[in-house]
Amino acid sequence: MAFFFGDKMNYQHIFHAGNAADVLKHLVLLGVLRALARKATPFLYLDTHAGGGLYDLNAAAALKTAEFQTGIGRLWATREAANVPPLVEDYLNIVAARNPHGTLRTYPGSPLFAQAVARSDDQLILFEQAAEVCNYLKALCADDPRVSAHNSDGYAALKAFLPPRTRKRGVVLIDPPFEDRNEFTRVGEALIGAVERWPTGIFLVWYPITAQSEDAQLLARLRASGLRKILSVEWCWHGCRLPKGMNGSGMLIVNPPWQFEREMDTLLQWLHPQLAPDARAGKVQVQWCVPE
């Protein structure tokens, strides 16, 4: 089976699948999905930038950057540890289900984490703009009647699909590649519009933290927007604001589940020393960007 998509496209998540940023994103996503699944009423999962769904960590592209080795690679090694938080255990079990022989070879993307939590009456709607990637995703989910995958623009989908007609509760994941210089602006506008259309939905946005501080501008834009209840979970595994590359990443959570900030703080305090290259450098931060 191949999970590597041709080299005609610009952004390819295979180069980054399972890295420390993916680990943070998928742990936060899983925490939110589990909170939704605690209530019997069915939920909707809408993924605006779904990717291919499953990644081959032995593919040349994955091995070229080897980013997964300092993300899921390090976390995988903690499976037998005594003090693994329940959310991490849950996450590792989902990864393990895709690696039944016990060796880490594949890494599930956001749609598969959602699929693992979804009950029979929950619904997953996925959007992926790269046709080849979307075809792979469609094939992966073809047997699951809860899932529909669309080869279209995830930002446009927020306008077309919200508020949802079929479910009253749910979560939207906005996880763009951030390769376009306008992506931060686009994300901010899309998020504000989407929350206005569906004020009770939970919204998750992944963002990179770099020296350019565009993340800080996004947070300032959201503070000025009038939106309420926005939690930010940030993790810099090197020192923050190093001049080059990605220093860390964050997740915005609009309308987080009750006491989610506590769960995230406990999680990150545990995660950082496990994964950071130097546990004394870098930092974790869970804070209300805008409180209730």
Ligand SMILES: C[S@@+](CC[C@H](N)C(=O)[O-])C[C@H]1O[C@@H](n2cnc3c(N)ncnc32)[C@H](O)[C@@H]1O
């Ligand atoms: C960061 S990856 C997604 C990873 C995935 N959410 C996960 O966690 O496994 C971003 C994906 O968005 C796709 N993409 C880029 N622009 C898009 C758009 N406007 N609408 C939908 N998908 C887009 C890219 O092809 C890429 O597969």
